[in-house]
Amino acid sequence: xxxxxxxxxxxxxxxxxxxxxxxxxxxxxxxxxxxxxxxxxxxxxxxxxxxxxxxxxxxxxxxxxxxxxxxxxxxxxxxxxxxxxxxxxxxxxxxxxxxxxxxxxxxxxxxxxxxxxxxxxxxx
Numbered sequence: 001x002x003x004x005x006x007x008x009x010x011x012x013x014x015x016x017x018x019x020x021x022x023x024x025x026x027x028x029x030x031x032x033x034x035x036x037x038x039x040x041x042x043x044x045x046x047x048x049x050x051x052x053x054x055x056x057x058x059x060x061x062x063x064x065x066x067x068x069x070x071x072x073x074x075x076x077x078x079x080x081x082x083x084x085x086x087x088x089x090x091x092x093x094x095x096x097x098x099x100x101x102x103x104x105x106x107x108x109x110x111x112x113x114x115x116x117x118x119x120x121x122x123x124x
Contacts, residue, residue, distance in 0.1 A: 001112050002027035006096055009118030012086055020081040020118055022096030029053075029072075029098055034079040035105035036070060038092035039117070045095065050102040051079060059102050063089075088124040093117040 008020040022034060035050035049070040050059045058070050069082040079096060095117040097110035104110075 002029065002098065004096055004098075004112050004115040006094060006115055006118040008080075009094060009120045011121045011123065014086060014088055014122055014124045016086050016122070017082070017084045018086065018120060020083065020094055020096075020120075022079040022081075024077060029077050029079065032098040032100060032111070033102040033105055034070075034072070034096060034098045035102065035110070036079075036081045037095045037097065037108075038090075038120075039095070040089075040092040043092075045108075047106050047108060048094070049081060050105040052102055057102065059106055083120070086120075086122045088122050091120060091122050093119050 002024045005023045012018055031053055033050055033052050036048040037045050038048050039045040048061050051070045051072055055072040067085045072079050097112045099105050099111050
């Protein structure tokens with residue numbers, strides 16, 4: 001399994017932006033789709049966005065479409081989630097994970113162990 005490390009979270013005002021990063025130190029995402037998930041207090045972890053291995057295809061939860069963008073670095077081994085127009089309901093711990101296909105990620109089926117995540121707090 002690939003170790004996953006999320007970073008970039010923080011406290012931001014509603015309407016602001018943050019960029020999260022997902023890295024695989026000592027490993028590689030090569031050949032895998034990578035997805036972002038979030039877990040709000042008292043709620044289950046849910047799918048947010050995914051990018052295919054090539055970076056050419058992306059998928060989003062309806063709640064973030066038009067506001068969030070997921071993309072990979074050129075080396076394909078770091079994946080980012082650009083979050084704009086943040087809302088208080090985006091407050092959650094954000095996690096990344098991977099699988100062969102984005103479809104599996106959208107169903108919550110992942111191959112990696114969950115990392116510690118990165119906390120995002122949006123103040124209204």
